[in-house]
Amino acid sequence: MANAQTGSGNGLKLVLAWGFVGIPLAWGVIKTLVNALKLFQ
Amino acid sequence: MALASFLDRSRTIAPPGFSRWLVPPAALCVHLCIGQAYAFSVFNLPMTKLIGISKAGPDDFTIPELGWIFTIGIVMLGLSAAILGRWVEEGGPRRAMFTAACCFGAGFLVSALGVSVHSIWIIYLGYGVIGGIGLGLGYISPVSTLIKWFPDRPGMATGMAIMGFGGASFIAAPLSVWLMGQFATATHVGVMETFVVLGIIYFCFMMVGSIIVRVPAEGWKPAGYMPAAQPKKLVTDQHVFVYQALKTPQFWCIWVVLCMNVSAGIGVLGQASTMIQEMFPGKTAVAAAGFVGLLSLFNMAGRFFWASLSDYIGRKNTYYVFFVLGIACYCFVPYTGEVGSVILFVLACAIILSMYGGGFATVPAYLKDMFGTKYVGAIHGWLITAWSVAGVIGPVLINYFRKYNLDSGMPKRDAYNNTMYVLAALLVIGLIANALIRSVHEKHHMRGESLADAIDA
Numbered sequence: 301m302a303n304a305q306t307g308s309g310n311g312l313k314l315v316l317a318w319g320f321v322g323i324p325l326a327w328g329v330i331k332t333l334v335n336a337l338k339l340f341q
Numbered sequence: 342m343a344l345a346s347f348l349d350r351s352r353t354i355a356p357p358g359f360s361r362w363l364v365p366p367a368a369l370c371v372h373l374c375i376g377q378a379y380a381f382s383v384f385n386l387p388m389t390k391l392i393g394i395s396k397a398g399p400d401d402f403t404i405p406e407l408g409w410i411f412t413i414g415i416v417m418l419g420l421s422a423a424i425l426g427r428w429v430e431e432g433g434p435r436r437a438m439f440t441a442a443c444c445f446g447a448g449f450l451v452s453a454l455g456v457s458v459h460s461i462w463i464i465y466l467g468y469g470v471i472g473g474i475g476l477g478l479g480y481i482s483p484v485s486t487l488i489k490w491f492p493d494r495p496g497m498a499t500g501m502a503i504m505g506f507g508g509a510s511f512i513a514a515p516l517s518v519w520l521m522g523q524f525a526t527a528t529h530v531g532v533m534e535t536f537v538v539l540g541i542i543y544f545c546f547m548m549v550g551s552i553i554v555r556v557p558a559e560g561w562k563p564a565g566y567m568p569a570a571q572p573k574k575l576v577t578d579q580h581v582f583v584y585q586a587l588k589t590p591q592f593w594c595i596w597v598v599l600c601m602n603v604s605a606g607i608g609v610l611g612q613a614s615t616m617i618q619e620m621f622p623g624k625t626a627v628a629a630a631g632f633v634g635l636l637s638l639f640n641m642a643g644r645f646f647w648a649s650l651s652d653y654i655g656r657k658n659t660y661y662v663f664f665v666l667g668i669a670c671y672c673f674v675p676y677t678g679e680v681g682s683v684i685l686f687v688l689a690c691a692i693i694l695s696m697y698g699g700g701f702a703t704v705p706a707y708l709k710d711m712f713g714t715k716y717v718g719a720i721h722g723w724l725i726t727a728w729s730v731a732g733v734i735g736p737v738l739i740n741y742f743r744k745y746n747l748d749s750g751m752p753k754r755d756a757y758n759n760t761m762y763v764l765a766a767l768l769v770i771g772l773i774a775n776a777l778i779r780s781v782h783e784k785h786h787m788r789g790e791s792l793a794d795a796i797d798a
Contacts, residue, residue, distance in 0.1 A: 325512065332511045336638065
């Protein structure tokens with residue numbers, strides 16, 4: 301009953317879904333990293 | 342009727358060709374929202390000036406009053422995860438995520454009303470009770486679904502979702518501060534409008550997760566995946582009913598393992614800012630804030646790293662690493678103070694916090710190994726009570742010992758030494774509990790009708 305993991309239509313969905321959660325998370329991580337660098341200044 | 346049909350578990354069964362890699366973003370949609378709880382403290386100071394505006398007025402809320410909002414929220418998280426775990430498991434992830442979105446969003450809106458009429462009790466009801474139920478439902482809702490989609494890498498799958506909970510504050514804190522800045526006027530601090538906007542944003546974001554999420558069809562396996570011919574000693578292919586799991590010593594050993602790991606980590610995390618300033622005089626509050634941010638990054642990264650690693654070295658071994666390496670790190674922290682090495686101090690604390698996050702993220706897969714997949718979400722819900730207890734033990738211990746040391750005339754920079762040894766002792770208890778874990782006796786396994794009913798559900 302194994303199915304193909306990724307159909308051709310899945311590529312766009314994957315980019316959108318991961319972008320939807322990844323972009324805000326990356327923004328937050330970068331902001332936190334910049335603040336964290338103050339520890340070593 | 343249409344909504345009930347949309348939320349029904351049968352409507353979420355994935356069609357052939359569905360990519361399982363769409364499920365982690367669905368889980369992250371929920372966890373990136375509910376993890377906002379870690380950043381709720383950004384509202385504390387503005388909420389003490391709702392009336393006084395520029396400074397706290399006599400009728401304004403006090404910090405101790407506001408502290409209860411978060412506490413009630415975390416207690417409700419534990420209670421709702423435990424009590425509603427079976428409902429989540431049997432109703433499917435979409436219904437649970439939808440309900441979590443409604444509760445978490447509504448929690449903010451009710452709190453906005455509380456701010457508007459200046460009633461702390463309405464805020465307790467809003468963010469604390471209603472929002473707290475959303476926290477609990479949201480936290481456990483994607484766990485078993487992810488485990489079923491990733492039988493080959495359950496640790497990595499749940500690690501991704503729970504990483505989102507750890508990283509949510511990175512988004513929530515700056516977003517909340519920015520929103521309050523936009524809504525603030527000379528006569529208004531902007532908290533009420535910020536709550537309304539956050540409630541709507543979080544509801545929409547979580548709804549996207551509930552729309553995307555799918556459960557695999559019965560019997561589905563990843564392409565090329567072959568279950569081990571020789572089952573591993575501590576990995577069962579059987580299933581244990583949620584209330585039966587509570588009767589096993591294994592559940593309570595894992596409960597102690599999680600509780601001790603979290604207690605020790607919270608002890609450091611809660612005092613990180615003051616600890617670095619007192620152990621290393623000269624470090625400013627700005628540098629200390631940077632230190633806390635760095636620890637939060639390691640807390641988040643550790644959730645993914647350690648949970649993923651557990652797929653290769655096993656869950657029990659992963660917790661052995663947490664406890665042995667953790668004991669070494671806690672005992673090493675006083676030495677870093679003695680030699681005045683900030684770098685070594687930061688390194689030790691970063692490793693500790695990575696393992697604190699790793700403990701949260703690895704435990705669902707540990708439960709799956711011991712009790713099977715059928716009720717792992719519900720069992721995880723009950724295990725969350727260990728977090729609630731740890732939330733009391735860790736801060737109380739570190740505060741008590743720090744005060745005791747200072748009252749005994751110890752210099753501030755040395756006041757944390759004994760505390761670190763006490764936290765290391767907690768890890769020794771966790772190490773023993775982990776060593777006691779054996780595979781679950783077959784008398785606890787589900788059989789015949791009960792298993793068929795669970796599969797039908």
